[in-house]
Amino acid sequence: MSYQISGAGALDQPTCRLPGSQLWVRGPCGVPETPYFAFLGGSETFGRFVQTPFPALIDRLTGQACLNLGCANSGLDTLLSDAALMRAAAGAEAVVLQLPGAQNLSNRYYRVHPRRNDRFLAPSNRLIALYPEVDFTEFHFTKHLLNSLLRCGSDRFAEIRAELRGIWLDRMERLLRALEGRVLLLWLQYPDHWPQGGEPLGADPLLVTRSLIDRVAGRSLGLIEVPVVPAGEQDGELEKMVYGPLQAPSAEHMPGPAMHRTIAARVADRLRALG
Template sequence: MSMHVTSVGALRDPICRYPGSTLPVRGPCAELTPPYVAFLGGSETFGRFIEAPFVARVAHQLGQSCVNLGSINAGLDAMLNDAGVMRIAAGAGLSVVQLPPVQDLSNLYYRVHPRRNDRFLAPTARLTALYPKVDFTEFHFTRHLVTTLHQTGPGHFALLRDELRAVWLARMTQLLQALGERAFLLWLQYDALPPQAGDLPGPDPLAVTDAMVERLKPLARGVVEVPVTLAGHVPGETGKMVFGPLQAPAAGHMPGPAMHQRIATRLSAAITALH
């Protein structure tokens, strides 16, 4: 197990890499003796800036072994392309899958970093033809990319939006089928961001709609929806988090300990109801 350090004074997040996996997930590494509940997701599941993420709280509430496979800025590509992580998740009695935003995956229009899926790597010829006046060397993050493209040419953006949603549905279907339909979908719905105007920009998970989630329900045990308020919008909440001085803005845009407790309570109730 190694430690993840990004700034002086930051939380020294324990990082675990399981055998056969290259994806850095939240540690400490857990025993993989069945039965256990696996949790797949990005920064929220990992519990960035949080000493006790919701996965650890679910384990405490249920008295059951829980394996946190959350990885910072990971999306569907990072999960599906890591054989070790998928093997662990498929071996769980139950898996909880945090719904990711649609923009953090490679598609017909652009490629993302294979592990940190929020990183934009390069456009394809299809995207440069759609936006010939855009300098794509200016973009490093997918949300900045899609927000700018939406503002630059909303009419053209519909083609990209439809592709992202279609690819997201296809890969979510692939993921849930690989888990043997033994998964809860965790839909974190941020309620403290500006209201959505048109299709974009909007709250995370970006561009995920009720209709898309309905398409996935037959492949899952259920959907747990949790309204989430960012830590920066809750007085005193960031003071309960651990981060370095340069990370304060990022911490304010993540769920704080109170939200992790709310998520854990909702998940624990849903898992208990299965028995």
């Protein structure tokens, strides 16, 4: 295993890479020899800013080893392209997959970074032709890009939305086939506090509708829905998190320790019910 500890205020637990993988995950840093559950997802599954994320709590609740393959800022492209990570997930008794948004996918309109899927790399000629007035050098993140394009008008953006939803469905189905359907889908439902006309893309997972989720849920072991209260909206939660001085705004919008305990209890119940 390779290890990485980064930044002031870094968590006590190091991150690690599986042999042959390019991704830093939470671990523990070793694929268990005994039967285990695997967890795939982004920053919440990784447990950004918390000492004990929900996969580690589920390990204690179920008594079965849990391998946290959560990778901060990852998306479906990241997961599907990493053979070592997919092998580790395929060896699990069951896989819990945090539902990702649709914004962080390479498509016919733009490319994303192969590992940091939230990073916008370049527009295609198709996107440049659709938005000739836009200077794409201004964008570094997919969410900023899409919010700006939507503000240019909903008619043109409908093409982008349809493309991303179609790509999301295709890659989710590919992932489920690769894991032979032994996947519990975890829908972390964030509140959308923005009034109509405010935040254009709505709440996470971005651009993913109930109908899309229902389509993939039918090919999985089931769907777990957990409403999320971010740490900044719960008294005392931020004080229990680990982050540097400049990371406070990000930490406010992430689940705190209490929310991780809630998620763990819900997921552990479903895993135990699988028998």
